[in-house]
Amino acid sequence: MDTAKSEALFARNRRLIPGGVVSLNRLVDPKIAFVRGVGARVWDADGNAYLDYHSAFAPYLLGHAHPEVQSAVVRSIDEGWTLMGSGTTPWEGRAAELLCEAVASLDRVQITTTGSEATYHALRLARAYTGRDHVVVMQGGYNGWHDEVACNVMTPLERLGPHAAGEEYPFAPLSAGMPANIAERVHVVEFNDLDAVEACFRKYEVACLVTEPILQNIGVVKPLPGYLEGLRESCDRHGVVLVLDEVKTGFRHARGGYQGLAGVRPDLSTFGKAIANGYPLGAIGGRAEIMDLFSHPDPDRRVLIAGTFNGHPTPVAAAIATMEILKRDEAVLYPRLEALGDRMQRGLEALFAKYGVTATVVRQGSAFCTYFMDHAPRDWRDVALNHDMARDLRYRKALIARGVYHFPLPTKQGSLSTAHTEADVDATLEATEAVLRDGI
Template identity: 70%
Template sequence: MKRDQSAALFTANSRLIPGGTVSLNRKVEPLIAFARGKGASLWDVDGNRYTDYHAGFAPYLLGHADPEVEAAVMQSMQEGWTLAGSGTTPWEGRAADLLCQCVPNLEQVQFATTGSEATYHALRLSRAFTGKDHVAVMQGGYNGWHDEVACNVMTPLGAIGPRISRGEYPFIPMSAGMPEGVENRVHVLNFNDLEAVEWAFSTYPVACLISEPILQNIGIVKPKPGYWEGVRELCDRYGVVWVMDEVKTGFRHHIGGYQSLAGLKPDLSVFGKAIANGYPLGAIGGKAEIMELFNHPEPAKRVMIAGTYNGHPIVMAAAIATMEKLLRDGAEIYPRLERLGARMEAGLSAIFAERGVTATVARQGSAFCAYFMDHAPVDWHDIAENHDMAFDVKYRTALIEKGVYHFPLPTKQGSVSAAHTEDDIDQTLSATKVVLREIMA
């Protein structure tokens, strides 16, 4: 594929933007400048078309530029919905109502602009509620870019050592510039390991445990049966707030989030991404006794929530349209996503077997990840020890050249959207066959 315009744009943008892009995790080879998305397709500035499985790190559940969501956004602008920055609005009430309808576990909700803001608020609420300071996170989990959660995702094993249950991994920050002492309050635990959770809760004054219910920033790492039920029990026993980070799982696997699918009851939950089908929204919700701290009558006990763009009308319009569509058509959309995901899983598994590639396709509904190892992983150590990372990158990069866009870093989750068709999946499978033949030659 020719990408002269992409290269030129990266060079031009690099003059004023450090690194040439506004989110530096997007700076991956091949360097591509994307211009347009519609349905299951992306186009770059050179006019190349890709069937998209990255979905901008997963928000586009309904596909790019879903007509109903776009119409609602346009209508909000035509009707002059505004953000006065004062008082409330009808649409934030409507969005809250819909979110609580979708996720029955939520008694109250609040809105911010990003998933990271929502997880930040979850930490503050938990500390204010428990009077404790420490936080438990998972090795291999991602919960946003702020201090205390921006750590230990795809950490080299050389930095964290062997798998450990009665103990924690060293805190490996993903950013320079964090204040000293963060590492003393954050405990990075082995996923799928109740002994590690109990060890942390009995050793430190832990305010909250925050985790994705399925680790979807290292592919698809599912909880073992009984793991989350055990975490619930330990949180109750030790007075720890359980924060379920549903920024990636929420609305993708079930309209009520993974918690509804699995019958789980976290204390707080955070949402983002698919809730507004690609418009910038973060949401936090859960038990009223915790959420009410945002409105505590005593200022010293009140948890601050503010944000010039919280409840922005365009974003609220997108969220309302997305949730209304999922409430109306979810009975058709979710089974369809499951069928498309299953078609991808079965097709990829057959192709890998046919070509003699050791691989396991892990999947939850429309989200999937091909691991080049002989079993589905249970935690980050399992992946780091067994997954062929170099082959994964080669595979993704070769697919991109055939017009199939997966994020070209190892273990990044693929997302099928409601706009994908069976034909899209079949064409992707055909491209996969060609790519494997080429890279194994």
């Protein structure tokens, strides 16, 4: 597959942009520059077409350039929905209505531009509400780019050192330039380890615990039975704010979020990605008594939320259109995604068995990940110890060479959209069989 134009574009951009990309998470090999996306397919600068399962880190639940969403965006521009910068707008009000109607735990919401901003505000709200400073996060979870959560995702085990159940992990920052004293108030525990959570709650004055309900930045690592319920119970006993980061899980698995499927009601929730089907928009919402700190009459208790582009009409128009589609088609859309996901999972499992490859496909609805290990992982340490990372990377690159795009980094989830068809899944399985036949 010829990618000369993509490589030339990267070389040109590197002269002015550090790394050649404006988000370093996108700096991977092969260096493919995508220039167009429609439905379930994307095209690169050289004209090569790919079936897309990366989905820009998963916001495209309805597929690229969904006609209704695109029409809503164009209509908003044509009708003069411009950034006012003063007062409220009818559009942000409608988006708030749709969010609160969809997710049972949302009494109030605020709109941000990104999911990272939403999780930033969640920490600030929790600290103002509780009067405490400490935060608990998950090893293997990703909750944004800001200092106190930019840590401990795919951390090498040699950096983490020995670990036993019920213990904390050392704070492992994802970036240089972060203050060293952050580690004094941010505590990292293993996912699915309630004893470690309890230990932190007893030892520190914890304001909030932040977690993805499913770890979807190291594939698809699910909560064990009773884990989320245990977090809720422990947070209640210790007066800790429970924050579910549904930036990746929200709207992808159900209109009411994964929390609706799990039957667990958090105090605060954050959303992004699928909420606007590819347009930049995040949200934070939850209990009225916490959220109303944003407008508290006492300036010493009021929590600041600001952002010139919060609620920008263009992404809000996309979000309204997306959420109205999900509301209208919920009864058909999610079962169809489940059926496509099941077809993919069963097909992959049959192929791995046929070629004698030790692999486990873990899936939640439209999100899936292949682990080259003999069981579904329960946490990051399990993945790091047992998953064949090198084989995973070879597998992904071999699929890309055959026109099936998975993000070329081990354990990153695959994402189906409503634009994918059974024929697309079958074509993916044919490409997979070719890869396995070659002995990858």
